[in-house]
Amino acid sequence: MRKDKAAKYLLATVFCLALLVKPVLQSGVIPETTLAEGETPKKAEEILQLNCFLGDKCIITVKDGYWELSELGSTAPFKTGRFKSNQGIMLGKSKKNFVLISKEENKAYCYDLKGNQVWEKVYSLPIKQVRLDEEKCYLHLGSPWGLAEETKTGENFPQEKVVALSLNDGKYLWEYDLKGEAILLLLPEGKKKELALFTADLKDSELKGKFYLLNGEGKLIVEREYGAGPIYAARKCQINDGWIGIGEKEIYYLTFDGVRFWTKKLSTQPLAICQFASGGIGVVQKGRLTCFDEQGQLKWEKKLKDLEGLILVDQRGDKIAIGGKKRVYLLNQRGKLEKALGLKNQIQDLSFDSMGQLLILDEVRQVEISRKN
Known part of the structure; x- marks a missing residue:
């Protein structure tokens, strides 16, 4: 019996390791960025390299164990700090x-946008994911992939849980234990205080998608299966409080309490999703952007070259920016192409500022500004 459980968990572990190389959702407002694990860099300084926008005025760069904060248009950082990690980083x-996660130390460091450290936390379990809203920091803690801890009864199973901390001071608020379930955890943001967890549960030798809904105090409200296979990325629908998720080659649309409303099969793997002010759902696939309505019906499709899955929508929800390796497309929510920009260097990040200007950060930290009009 114990060998059967170990074999099942190994199957789930292999599948979850494959999920690590799947594209990560880019919401454009409060994204989560994870560098890939398991890569062998050519040089030591290539282990950590992350450029991204923080609000309208700041850029954060993490490289070779250091982080820097710079203002837009400036190459000189106004704040730097040491960050110990050589096993990958999460932001x-x-x-x-902003919160930096050191996988080497199992430690979370929180800073304000002036670069001052607010708090730090260290855990006995690895930190697998991080998500912030305006009040809380949510950490997904779990056993290393492929490893488990022995219980008092002598059985082995993985530990997986979510811990909520106060963003202001790092105070422990609550935790939710997923009871050894082999999972891929996602924490989509939304206006409501409820937190949605999407997991992959091994059942009868197959991975089944499960949905959990927790209230603001970490109490379970809903638990239900939504179908075969896990959701790789998800986000909150701002129109009707539902949830959009992408699987291997499908899109899931779930109601607020996790009931599957519809599923749309796709010919290729979806790279990213977004939602427009009209309620339309944008899906990025290789070479095209497709828009569905909230009933799953096709509204329009736009063929575009060199797409990499980096997508965001401006604060009003009516402008779409999609990034390729060295190209950015700007469209309206009806799919009309308004601008295509070619760049010399590879794109690292995109952001809309509060004035509706598109900010483009390339690999050498040059910032291009594309005005709305």
């Missing part, structure tokens, strides 16, 4: 703070 950010 969570909100409008007021």
Whole structure:
């Protein structure tokens, strides 16, 4: 019996390791960025390299164990700090703070946008994911992939849980234990205080998608299966409080309490999703952007070259920016191409500022500004 459980968990572990190389959702407002694990860099300084926007005025760069904060248009950082890690890095950010995760130390560091450290936390379990809203920091803690801890009864199973901290001071608020379930956890943001967790549960030798909904105090409200296979990326629908998720070659649309409303099969793997002010759902696939309505019906499709899955929508929800390796497309929510920009260097990040200007950060930290009109 114990060998059967170990074999099942190994199957789930292999599948979850494959999920690590799947594209990560880019919401454009409060994205989460994860560098790939398991890569062998050519040089030591290539282990950590991350450029991204923080709000309208700041850029954060993490490279070779150091982080820097710079202002837009400036190459000189106004704040730097030492960051110990050589096993990968994760970044969570909100409008007021950012949290860096050191996988080597199992430690979370929180800073404000002036670069001042607010708090730090260290855990016995690895930190697998991080997500911030305006009040809380959510950490997904779990056993290393392929490893488990022995219980008092002698059985082995993985530990997986979510811990909520106060963003202001790092105070422990609550935790939710997923009871050894082999999972891929996603924490989509939304206006409501409820937190949605999407997991992959091994059942009868197959991975089944499961949905959990927790209230603001970490109490379970809903638990239900939504279909075969896990959701790789998800986000909150701002129109009707539902959830959009992408699987291997499908889109899921779930109601607020996790009931599957519809599923749309796709010919190729979706790279990213977004939602427009009209309620339309944008899906980025290789070479095209497709828009569905909230009933799953096709509204329009636009063929575009060199798409990489980096997508965001401006604060009003009516402008779409999609990034390729060295190209950016700007469209309206009806799919009309308004601008195509070619760049010399590879794109690292995109952001709309509060004035509706598109900010483009390339690999050498040059910032291009494309005005709305």
